[in-house]
Amino acid sequence: MADDALEAFATEVGARGPVAVEGARTRWSTGGELEPGARLLRAPEGIVEHRPEEMTVRVRAGTPVDELHCELAAFGQRTALPRRGGTVGGALAVGEDDVCALGRGRVRDALLQVRYVSAEGAVVTGGGPTVKNVTGYDLCRLFVGSLGTLGLIGEVILRTNPVPPVSRWLRADGTDPFAALDVLFRPSAVLFDGRATWVHLEGHAADVEAERRTLSAVPTAGGGWTECEDGPVLPPHRWSFRPSELRQLDGAVLGAYVASVGVGTVFASHSPPPRPQAPALRALAERVKHAFDPGGRLNPGRHVALLAP
Amino acid sequence: MTTLGLDAGELSRCVQCGLCLSSCPTFRVTGDESQSPRGRIALMRAVERDGAPLSTPVRRAFETCVQCRACETACPSAVPFGHLIARTREVLADEGLSVSPPVRAGYAALGHPSLVRAAGRALAAGQRLRAVPRSVGLPRLPLRQGPLTPSGSDVHLFTGCVMDAFERDVHRDTMRVLAAAGFGAMPTGDRVPCCGALHAHAGLTRPARRLAQRAVSALGDGRPVLVDSAGCGAMMKEYGQLLGSDAARELAARVFDVSEWLAPRMAQLPEVRPLDLRVAVQDPCHLRHVQRVHQATRAVLAPFVRELVELDDDGLCCGAGGAYAFVERSEARAIRARKLASIARAVPDVVASANPGCAMHLASGGVRSVHPMTLVARALEEHATSRSARR
Amino acid sequence: MASRATRRARPQPAAPDPIVAALVGVLGRDRVRDDAAERSLLAHDASVFSGGAAGPVCFPTSTEEVQAVVRTAVAHGRAVVPRGAGTGLAGGAIPLGRPVVVVTTKMNRILDVDLDDRVAWVEPGVVNLDLTTYLRPLGYHFAPDPSSQQACTIGGNVANNSGGPHCLAYGVTGQHVLALDVVLPDGELVRLGGLDAEPPAYDLRGAFIGGEGTLGIATLIAVRITKNPLRVRTLLLAFDTIEDAATTVGSVIAAGIVPAAMEVMDRRITAAVESFVHAGYPLDAGAVLLVEVDGPEEGTAVDAERVVEIGRANGATTVRVAATEEERALLWKGRKTAFGAVAKIAPSYYLQDTVVPRSALPGVLQSVYEIAERHDLMVVNVFHAGDGNLHPLLLFDSREHGAIERVHAAGREIVEVSLAAGGVLSGEHGIGVEKRDYMPLQFSDVDLDHQNRLRRAFDPACRANPGKVLPSGHSCADIQALERVPAGLWG
Incomplete structure (x- = not known):
């Protein structure tokens, strides 16, 4: 040991x-x-x-x-x-x-x-x-x-x-990413940047193929779902939402973004504001911090409530 | 100090795993350990082994048991809970701790068919005069019922006490269905006034034994005894344990729920157009957990109705419990509320229940409930009518 | 008054508990119980431990009532122990030192299901299986499925971080809880976690789960709901020896397959459950392995085929595939009622719960049988083999002189063998009173001190379920109010 x-x-x-x-x-x-x-x-x-x-x-x-x-x-x-x-x-x-x-x-x-x-x-x-x-x-x-x-x-x-045997990225424009998440059984990722949707499928070849067929039923703006090498490039800052909140994202606040549909994480070019904590939760968190690091010497200046810079 | 005289081996069989909890209707509505099979067994042990007094809460814990025996089918260790609680209730009754004198008189009357019928007529008249409050929970009773005449001598049809007084038409339907399958039936009528189930549930073991003995003597001809009341059937199948005689065991072995009898003989029933009904099957506890033949109801009903639908409460008791609905009214209603919610989710046209007690209890909760035999009889009848019309 | 009391045959009742009147003021007379017999019922859970002592028993129906009860207890200097259905196996809900017992079974509403966020909001007293039954028409389920799921509550699952056969693929309760409203031991209410991807603050939700009621009482729980699989394939493999079954399990995992569940039952327990469920379990096999793969059509077919191949290579004598949903349900009913079925063999059982690396399973199992034999005890094994989670059941008759001592000794040896093989004390039942004094076998003093720091941050005054989890020597373990030490709990 x-x-x-x-x-x-x-x-x-x-x-x-x-x-x-x-x-x-x-x-x-x-x-x-x-x-x-x-x-x-x-x-x-x-x-x-x-x-x-x-x-x-x-x-x-x-x-x-x-x-x-x-x-x-x-x-x-x-x-x-x-x-x-x-x-x-x-x-x-x-x-x-x-x-x-x-x-x-x-x-x-x-x-x-x-x-x-x-x-x-x-x-x-x-x-x-x-x-x-x-x-x-x-x-x-x-x-x-x-x-x-x-x-x-x-x-x-x-x-x-x-690692699953087969892995595929698919991309489509003008489609409903939430509908894609709904029809798919267990996608690895459904990402959305406000215009395009990326779907990552993993599993046995026949299952990935079946999922792909299922996905083709989700309408797109034209051009359908096309295979691509990789998902989108992720902007640097992370925001955290409830999955349902991703339906009303505001690009003016976020800047360029990629939303992880079904998860709630949004990678954005703007940084998120600090999030308020209820006083009772804050007091409990402070007691925890104090119990483990009474002198406040570990990574001073970092605060867990602040998710990203 | 009271002892319950319970079998030590039976008592020690419970390992307190708690798997019975969710099957128990009283635990379901109270969330209270003392209202659960595991809790009741622990209290029996406390009384029996540690000399705990029969305080009010302890006594109430035993009295509120519906005796649905769902805990027995849930119990992987086969604790004979029905036997334990029956014995406990017997001691409570003997000590005069439960069953008040008027209630006791009511049970005594069940052994006398003319009294039961008179009471039925009085109640029916009272209903017409609005003298019987609806809160009593009785369905609308018939003022007059025609006699049942034997249709043959292949089988006995056990007609019972309250059911014969209140719902003789169900017996009639049963006899029609049996006839269609080629079986002539002899209604037991006054030969066997009552199976004794309600007495046994109340802990009145001696009158229960007397009635059982009467049935054994009256039905000794070796013919099958068919029963269309799940509670009576369950009781009669346990006559062997109750009386301990060979004759009782012999009779018990040829007691069948009417659906249990028909299910393997469905080919003998004519093929008819099914009733255009979505039917929810409500399993009477004594059919499902004691007789364990509830699947037969489905097998018999399926060809005669458009659609069978299962309730989603995994066979939880409806709270009727023989006389329970009248003796423990608030508990019975709370339990029924769960059942009504489950029925509402199933959205049936009608609920089929093979026990008159359940059917009455559900009906007074506003549910349209009928006996499965009534549905089958109606399907047969409609078919016959439409055929004769075509000719 | 006094003269009338002395004339009674019964012993004079003890002086009324001074807190009862205050609790009645909060909840009303109906939902506070102080009758000795009723309290005695709550001194037990599903474990073999006895000797607990419950104070007044409370049945709150809302978060506010739980807060009021806890604050009343604080004002009277009393401890509080939460309880769900009482199906725990480590004695976590056993009250020590007459604390106020807070029973959550009347808080049993499913408040909301949101398919967009894939979350269900439930009260702690909701029965685990009831939630899954409720979700079935929607095509979802609640993934943790402990063997007691037909009876245990979700609040209890949170307290114990419960697992179950299918947590092999889906993970234990901690992976399925998004947010919790918790009444802290001082009566304060906090929401831990949240529905968003990464709620702010330390993951105190994660820290709370598995806290066995020592960190507060969860009064509202948001759980993740899981889409039902497209296809489920259930396989039953029979082996001559339990070692062959265990080796198969290790080989399946090593082949990169993670089935939804992999369960092993030895010959004796198989016979006991078969007589209850009549599922067609083979009675002549040394052990049976129940494997379930779920997911999409093709993947499950490929995985099932490979499991069968691996099984045959490791000596599977017969392989059966459940053909219908009824057959599958019966096989699982057998597995899930196994603990309860042992009363057919002996009147008492002590169920161990350790985890070892999967590759160590065959060796450790061998040791378990040897240990039992050495102590002249019968042991049966039924366990979550897929994640190496052993559940040896030591069978005995508590009325037999010296049996308890032998069981205790054998239990400790099983723990030691498991730890020596690179395992841990508990996979899913928790520490409770059962294993609190074994904790130093797995953790150093410094490790335990840090766990205690977390506990004290939640409960500075040691009011929440004292005497559990951490061994004597750490605070909240040696509370003066304890009338009996856990050593006396055996039997």
Whole structure:
């Protein structure tokens, strides 16, 4: 269980002074700007153990997501982590799902075990190595999206999933993306930028073909559904809506956008405003923060309520 | 200190898994553990093993049981709950803790056909005079009923007490259907005044045994005994346990619900045009959970109606429970409300119920409910009429 | 008064609980129970643990009433224990030290279903299966399907982060809850999570789920609803040995197939359930493996075929495919009522719940049988093999002298063997009172301290379901009000 890399990381973190972890800086300003003066550290790197037959992988937080996926692909597996660059620890701390979350699952459901360094400099383990586990309190979920403000993630065990045999992107103009979501059984993604709709289908060849036929019944402005290499390019900022709210998106507020239909995430060129929190929830969140980081030394300046820069 | 005299092995059979909870009508409407089979068994254990007093809440827990026995079909460990609660109710009745003297007199009257019929006529007259409040929950009773005459001697048709007084037409329909299938039936009439089920439910075991013994003596000719009331059929099938005699077991083995009898003999019924009705089947608990022959109702009805529709409440009790609807009125109504909601979701033209108690209880809740035999008889009759018209 | 009381044959009743009058003021007389026999009923759940003691029992019908009850308890310095249907198997709902028991079964309305957001808003007392039945005409279901789903409540599922056979593919309750209204242990109301993709704040919804009533009481729950599969194929494979069945499970997963469910039952339990459901389970097999694949037509056909191939390669003696929905329903009824059916073998059972890596299943199973034999106990195995979630049932008769002690010892050894194989203490039943003292076997003091920090953030005063989850030595475990320590709960 003891891992030298993790212990060394803990020593580096120590027990005093403001400290922050730097990954690939792909979403560096999420949750607000880091307070100046915080010591910048890097989390340990490397895949510790991939167990394809268990569909789990133990990986250190500083490992690039691309490197992890490259390793898993050799075994026909993948994770729910987003394919937007960055490190494993960064992706978890930001809590961002892949744009194909409907097919790949949510990041918050993928974290089986987290080992982090506490504000006191101790290595703490939450969760467990198995794919199913309800032993004690769920610190894993608490840490996904916590922006490193409760502890600094050092190493995790993630659930992996098989890569489906066939994967297709389809695109159409002037169609109703909600109708597409409705008729399809379980698409990996339905994306909409205000004009065009992209649909990602995955599965066995015959099923993908059947879904494609189903989709052809959804009317388009003309030209029908055409196959394309990839989905749209995603604008940098994330907004969070209820899935039903995507029916009335305002391009003037969002700028250019790509909406993940059925999920509620909208990638937009404008950044979202801070969102208010009910006082009772805010008080509870503050108690949680205080319990884990009484001195406020972990990633000072980041605030979880602020989703994106 | 009261003991219930329950079998220790039967009591210890419950492992408290709770799978019975959702099948129990009283737990469903109260959410209260003391109103559940698991809770009632725990209370029986508390009384029996720990000497807990029969306090009011404990006694009420036992009294409010509808004895639908749905918990028995839900129980993977086959706890004989019906037996446990029957014995418990018997002790309560013996101790004078439940069943007030007027109610006791009412049960006693059931063994006397002329009294029951007189009461039926009095109630029917009272209804015409608006002297019987609708809140009593009775359907509109007939003022006069013609006698039933035997149609042959292949089978007995058990006619019972209240049903014969209130709903003799159902027996008539049953006899028509049996005749169409080639079976002549002898109505049991005053030969067997009552099966004793209502007495047994109330814990009045001695009168129940007396009535059962009378049936065993009267029906000893070895012919099949057909029953068109699910509650009576269930009782008669359990005469073996009740009386413990070979003769009782022999009779019990040739008791059949009328649909159970007809289902394997459907080829003997003529093919007719089905009634243009969407029919929801309401399974009487004693058909589904005790006799466990409720599928036969569907098999018999299906060719005679346009459409059969299932209720979505997984056979939950309607709250009729023999005399329960009259003794525990508020509970019975709360339970019925769930059933009515389920019926409303099924949007049927009519509800088919093979138990007169259920049918009455549902009817007083505003549901059009008929006996399955009535539907079959009507389909046969309409067919005959249209054929003769064509000629 | 006094003279009349002494003339009674019955022992004099204890002095009335001072909080009862206040609770009656909140809920009315009908929905507060203080009768000793009624309270005794709520001292149990579906586990083997006894020795709990309930204080007044409350039946609130709204969030506001739950808040009022909790605030009354706070004012009287009393703890609060929430309870749903009482089908838990780890003693999580067993009241310790006469707390106020808040029963949620009267809060059982399905308030809204929104297909656009794919969400259902339910009260905590809604029965799990009732929601799925309600959703069926709409083509949806609620995915978590614990074996007790016909009786257990969704509030209980949230408290235990319940699983079930189909969580192999669909995930446990935590993956299907979007938002929660929670009455915190001080009576304050918060909404955790939300319907939007990424609600602001820490994922306190995720942290709350599985909190076993120690973090507050959920009074309104928004659950994700799942589209029904296009096609379901259910396979029954019979094997000579349980090890062959377990090896097959590992091989299926290793082949990159994630069925909706993979369940194993050994010979004894198969016989017990078959006599109840008459589903046609083979009685001569050493073990049966129930595999369900669901999804689109082609994918399920391919997967089913490969499962059969893998099964045959690992010694499957017979393979049966459920031909009709009725056949499928019967097979599942057998599986889901298995625990209850064991009374046909012995009057009491102790059900363990550990998870091990799937590849470790055959070895750990072997150990489980050896452990039982060493302690002169009968064990049957029926479990969620697909995710390595073992459920050995130790069968005994609690009236037999020394049986409880042997069961306790064997249970602990099973836990130790599971942990040594790289497993965890609980896969879906939770910690409750059953495993709180095993927690140090899996977690260090520092780990437990951090779990305790989360708990104290929700419940600084240790009022919510004290004595559960965290072992003695951590706060909220050793509350003075506890009349009995959990060791005395056995039996």
